[in-house]
Amino acid sequence: MSQGNPAGPATGSVPSPAGAPPSEPIKAIKLRHPWRIVFAIVLILLAVWFIVDASQRSAYGWQYVGKYVFDKRISAAALVTLQLTIYSMVIGVILGLVLAVMRLSPNPVVKSVAWLYLWVFRGTPVYVQLVFWGLFSLIYPHIFLGVPWTNLGATFDLGFMQNAFIIAIVGLALNEAAYMAEIVRAGLLSVDTGQEEAATALGMSWWQTMTRIVIPQAMRVIIPPTGNEVISMLKTTSLVAAIPLTTDLYGVARDISAVTYTPIPLLIVASLWYLLFTSILMVGQYFLEKRFSRGVNMRRPENREPALATGALPAAGAPDGNDLGGKG
């Protein structure tokens, strides 16, 4: 970047750092922050006090924590929690994407349907929704598709809606879709309309424009809140007790403690597993965010004002040259 482009029309002279007046590095006494150190010491002392105290309290039942944290029933339940999270999230994201596109559609009918969906599913608590889905098969044991008031058509058995695991996924996914729709919509709207125009002018179809140009750029805006949603979903799965489904992490921990009368250590066990999963998710989110910020913030925001663009000129870019060194 700093050596200009030999083939291109010359627009500026090569920078001459040698011509600048000799400059000495500043040797100054660093600003001290004594209160930070004091505050840190106080916090550490409080933490040590809490840990020492907790280790001596019998109510925590640390021996039970150790005994149950790697219990087969607990790890199997953790797997169920993971499955619930992944399945409902995948369905939620796909349905959310569809709803987002529907909300941005110029068709008023499609738009209203999406709005109604969001109104219902964001306007009621997820716990209430889960209880409702648990009772769904009482309302609709089977459905009839065909011409009303005649025998023309077919009856579909909805017996699968008595399977608590499926109910849990349906309930969580439908609720999640409403939130994902808003996240996706914000992402799609964040992409400059010039991008869509440029792609259209190149003869790209709507589908190509969306998948190759708009969505990859929208991902930068969509990924961080979606990561939050995954983490949130992992924890929301504990509400499936409302259906009731009790094979998830929290449900099994509660079942065991009901037998052993040790609720506190089993709460700690469940929390440790939840923390393990959310920590892994946070690491994954970090790498995803890095992947989708390609070409942005490598030097400065790309929608800078033209007046600032001189900084990117070969002639003036020498001091920044190091920033680009890594990019080859």
Next chain:
Amino acid sequence: MSDSPSYDSTAKAGVTPMVLAEGVSKSFGSNEVLKSISLSVKPGEVLCIIGPSGSGKSTFLRCINHLERVDAGRLSVDGQVVGYRQHGDKLYELKPKEASRQRREIGMVFQRFNLFPHMTALENIVEAPIRVKGIPKARAVERANELLARVGLADKGDHYPSQLSGGQQQRVAIARALAMDPKLMLFDEPTSALDPELVGEVLDVMKGLAASGMTMVVVTHEMGFAREVADELVFMDGGVVVEAGDPREVLANPQHQRTKTFLSKVL
């Protein structure tokens, strides 16, 4: 429309014009931006459109590749009606697929470059040839490198747009449009978002393009470029063509008061 007889008469005149506008009108709501614009551009010609902002010149340009729909009149590119299929004297609206087939023969360069920021310069250029035209990747890359060299950016293929100066970005954008082998290039104020010292490098590329025989319609504020390169100059104001003619004559000796007023402010 009732304009179709005149459309036929021009076709008889010999060479099919690359761009032919007859009574083109366009409104946004109650705001009439284009009022019966008529002009033609022959193959290999460079037409420069000047005029104050809000005069409709950019809208007209966007109509040429159907980014905006024309309300009245007839606009055709290389003998084909833009955005419609003609059967007898009836017009049928094109399907999105057919419209995009029309667009890929028309290159467009935007004021704000509109490069894809998540792709390198090279990826920006090969995207449409590979996805839209189905050209094998190796050949598209080879061609893209040729084009990058042509706009003086042979060593910048692996740079992201945010790592390039405005002038460099605009030259990549020109290369991207050229990669589709268009028969017509549209420039929408290509140097207006640039720093003054970067304008020259973009204009140089455009001059080279004009010299190579490309048909170009350029909306610009660069009177020097218009005088030097354009075969025809059109001055638009308030949605109408006020004056048109040889650029040297129009710039030196404008006939209309509105043209005189505008030129006295910008020259």
